[in-house]
Amino acid sequence: MASLGGFVPSPLKPLAKKVRSAIRSIDKASLDAPLSEVDARAAIRLGNPSIVVEKASETVSPVRITNHGHAVWSSAGNCPLFVTFHWLTARKAPLDVPVQKVSLPVAIYPGEMVDLEVSLTVPDSLGHFLVEIGFTQDNGPSFGDVTGKPLYLEVQITGRNVDDIDYHKAYATADLTQDYWTVVGPSTKAEFDRVGQGKLQTLIENGLTPDSRVLDIGCGTGQLAVPLETYLSDNGCFYGTDIGIEAIPFCQAHYKRPNFKFLQNEMTVVPIYDMTFDIITFFSVFTHTFPDETVLLLAEAKRLLAPNGVIIGDVFTSPMVERCSGNRGAMELNPEHFHRLVKLAGLSTQMIGEWPWQKYGKRQVFRYTHSK
Amino acid sequence: MNALKDTAAWRFARGIKRAVVPPRSADPMPAEACRGGVIAVSPPVALEVASVHSWIFQVMNQGGLAWPSDGPNPVQLHGQWQTYRGTAYGEPFILPLPKPVFPGEPQEFALPVATPPFVGDFVLNVTLHQLNGGPFTSRCAETKSVNVAVPVLGRRAADIDYHEVYRTADLNQNHWWVVGAYHSKEQYEASKADRRGMLVKCGLTPESRVLDVGCGTGQMADALKDYLSETGAYYGTDIGKEAIEFCQQNFQRKNFTFRPGEMTRIPFANDDGPFDLAIYFSVFTHTFVDESALLLAETKRLLGPKGCIVADIIVSDLIERCAGNRGEMIVNQEHFLRLAGTLGFESEIIGRWPWNSQAERLMMVFRL
Numbered sequence A: 001m002a003s004l005g006g007f008v009p010s011p012l013k014p015l016a017k018k019v020r021s022a023i024r025s026i027d028k029a030s031l032d033a034p035l036s037e038v039d040a041r042a043a044i045r046l047g048n049p050s051i052v053v054e055k056a057s058e059t060v061s062p063v064r065i066t067n068h069g070h071a072v073w074s075s076a077g078n079c080p081l082f083v084t085f086h087w088l089t090a091r092k093a094p095l096d097v098p099v100q101k102v103s104l105p106v107a108i109y110p111g112e113m114v115d116l117e118v119s120l121t122v123p124d125s126l127g128h129f130l131v132e133i134g135f136t137q138d139n140g141p142s143f144g145d146v147t148g149k150p151l152y153l154e155v156q157i158t159g160r161n162v163d164d165i166d167y168h169k170a171y172a173t174a175d176l177t178q179d180y181w182t183v184v185g186p187s188t189k190a191e192f193d194r195v196g197q198g199k200l201q202t203l204i205e206n207g208l209t210p211d212s213r214v215l216d217i218g219c220g221t222g223q224l225a226v227p228l229e230t231y232l233s234d235n236g237c238f239y240g241t242d243i244g245i246e247a248i249p250f251c252q253a254h255y256k257r258p259n260f261k262f263l264q265n266e267m268t269v270v271p272i273y274d275m276t277f278d279i280i281t282f283f284s285v286f287t288h289t290f291p292d293e294t295v296l297l298l299a300e301a302k303r304l305l306a307p308n309g310v311i312i313g314d315v316f317t318s319p320m321v322e323r324c325s326g327n328r329g330a331m332e333l334n335p336e337h338f339h340r341l342v343k344l345a346g347l348s349t350q351m352i353g354e355w356p357w358q359k360y361g362k363r364q365v366f367r368y369t370h371s372k
Numbered sequence B: 001m002n003a004l005k006d007t008a009a010w011r012f013a014r015g016i017k018r019a020v021v022p023p024r025s026a027d028p029m030p031a032e033a034c035r036g037g038v039i040a041v042s043p044p045v046a047l048e049v050a051s052v053h054s055w056i057f058q059v060m061n062q063g064g065l066a067w068p069s070d071g072p073n074p075v076q077l078h079g080q081w082q083t084y085r086g087t088a089y090g091e092p093f094i095l096p097l098p099k100p101v102f103p104g105e106p107q108e109f110a111l112p113v114a115t116p117p118f119v120g121d122f123v124l125n126v127t128l129h130q131l132n133g134g135p136f137t138s139r140c141a142e143t144k145s146v147n148v149a150v151p152v153l154g155r156r157a158a159d160i161d162y163h164e165v166y167r168t169a170d171l172n173q174n175h176w177w178v179v180g181a182y183h184s185k186e187q188y189e190a191s192k193a194d195r196r197g198m199l200v201k202c203g204l205t206p207e208s209r210v211l212d213v214g215c216g217t218g219q220m221a222d223a224l225k226d227y228l229s230e231t232g233a234y235y236g237t238d239i240g241k242e243a244i245e246f247c248q249q250n251f252q253r254k255n256f257t258f259r260p261g262e263m264t265r266i267p268f269a270n271d272d273g274p275f276d277l278a279i280y281f282s283v284f285t286h287t288f289v290d291e292s293a294l295l296l297a298e299t300k301r302l303l304g305p306k307g308c309i310v311a312d313i314i315v316s317d318l319i320e321r322c323a324g325n326r327g328e329m330i331v332n333q334e335h336f337l338r339l340a341g342t343l344g345f346e347s348e349i350i351g352r353w354p355w356n357s358q359a360e361r362l363m364m365v366f367r368l
Helices: A002-007 A010-026 A167-173 A189-205 A225-231 A247-254 A291-303 A335-344 B008-020 B162-168 B185-190 B192-201 B219-224 B241-250 B289-302 B333-342
Strands: A042-046 A052-054 A058-067 A081-089 A100-103 A113-121 A127-137 A151-158 A213-217 A237-242 A260-264 A277-282 A305-317 A324-327 A330-333 A347-357 A361-370 B036-041 B052-061 B075-083 B088-096 B107-114 B120-130 B146-153 B209-213 B233-238 B256-260 B275-280 B303-316 B322-325 B328-331 B346-356 B359-367
Touching: A042 A127, A042 A151, A058 A081, A081 A113, A100 A113, A151 A324, A189 A225, A189 A277, A189 A347, A213 A291, A225 A237, A237 A247, A247 A260, A277 A291, A291 A305, A291 A330, A291 A335, A291 A361, A291 B289, A291 B333, A305 A335, A305 A347, A330 A335, A335 A347, A335 A361, A335 B289, B036 B120, B036 B146, B052 B120, B088 B107, B088 B120, B146 B322, B185 B192, B192 B219, B192 B346, B209 B219, B209 B289, B219 B233, B233 B241, B241 B256, B275 B289, B289 B303, B289 B328, B289 B333, B303 B333, B303 B346, B328 B333, B333 B346
Parallel strands: A052 A151, A213 A237, A213 A277, A237 A260, A277 A305, A305 A330, B209 B233, B209 B275, B233 B256, B275 B303, B303 B328
Antiparallel strands: A042 A058, A058 A113, A081 A100, A081 A127, A127 A151, A305 A361, A324 A330, A347 A361, B036 B052, B052 B107, B075 B088, B075 B120, B120 B146, B303 B359, B322 B328, B346 B359
């Protein structure tokens, strides 16, 4: 029928189309034999898919398929044909996500073109990925675009919008007199105190003494201030800074030793200019900042670091991420990219702790010192 | 009574009643009827510039009266784009409710909203209003409006795969077109002197050692091939392998070297330096800020003590850090200069041109 199209006089074309679709609705096209090489020829074109997608979501990807063979393509019959979506890493290694097989919603006749709106299931991992699009026939061949070049859809997966953090809003809506631990993560006060003790231990292992001058950037409601209040002598001191304006008066009211001071910092500026510190901590800070912000924060810390001082800070790294992906809820960085950026700030790193994070990532704690 | 309300028959009858007599309000509703809120359901994580996105808003009526969508005083959603600094961007717009919203029956509506025509860090603010009654939030303190921060990025179709561009271009026929800014070979030739003149103002002499990062098909090499003396030198690098091969064939002076590089690495050893002048023309307009910082760090390694970098950037106040894609990257000027400052570079603006109504293209000099 399609090949007759050229012979139908143009005023009759709408009528011809109606007749054709009526015939097609009766004659349910099905594929009952494997496609031969000449029939397994397709042009695949991408529409305008989303530029960034949320992890573990569904995203609609427009795909245009043209049948350049001589057989009718259908997802019905003994040898049905499916469109396949195969998730790969940015370096084209397979990802352990099942290949998504999508049925053709209608039969595609030779020479005809169909636009599909395919709902793709996005993996639960941040990063930069490729989706290879092709065809597979049950009991038949698998094939891609007629040009022979694999067709890739580039996808950047970021964190879910609902997991993003508006830190100022978190503080503005929290009742710190009732509960000052949830706003910085732990679900109970006991957990808040336990994590604080763990942080103290980490710092002692990295040179903290009772006489140390400590700067805690991103101090929150004082998870580190609590253990240091009893640990530090009067010769030492503790400065806490946070971008949350509500956190500062809370800390000032709770940690009242004269050598404990709290002030607000901006996202990448720490407003201290007249002293240096032996220990500077960034606990769960770089896990929420973009890499360029992390560089600026590390540069600020370097400026405030005594010659033999130590900076401690944790970060999420993942080999699936080209540079960085995520949002303020959780930011993941490519490990090599991260290390080059730290070096750029004039610091050397040494890893002091590592835990798995999500499927492919790690939470890594580093100590940073002045580059020799 | 409540058990009756759960039956299908009740809902059917109610549906007919609502269809026949849709709610109307002859006068603006009293303040207590304005209790409720609007939230964005699965808001987008990023949007393409100048696109139209179908946002899903859930509207909740927690007052005692039905909110009409029609009649003389309909309830509407008012939208307003804001910059990341909280200032209004563009005109406020009305999103009419497609259907009335009854108390205790939250409704989801898919409503098309035009995305700003500039890349940037924007916030969409949506509030409930009644025509002739004003905003609900000013009348009832508990009424919730919604603010969604959403980065507006360049169009995917305008993104660049630089390697692909070079693979598919015929460099012998149109080597000036692939690097962008020229309409014709004549214009390309004529602007050579201008390009060289700008570098002379930055201290270029015939004896200079020049590093050209992102040398492309040699627009600077061409301008310098008859200018540099035998004691000067030119080193060009580009991530486009084809561009380097083209340059190696077309600029065959002994003291002209071309080598392919990576996105954030310069393929020359410290011994190849020190350079007096490093050129980044239309490089930082295509790289993410963290990549630009790594390139500046690479250059620092190769730059002599009196050397300088000449580079162009596109800046806009709509942008908090950087926004765009490899097709066009726009940065916050202060943020970019602080990153350069981290590496010890001082900066000076030596030229500026309007880029679009919201952005400027700056020609910068960076010195250690």
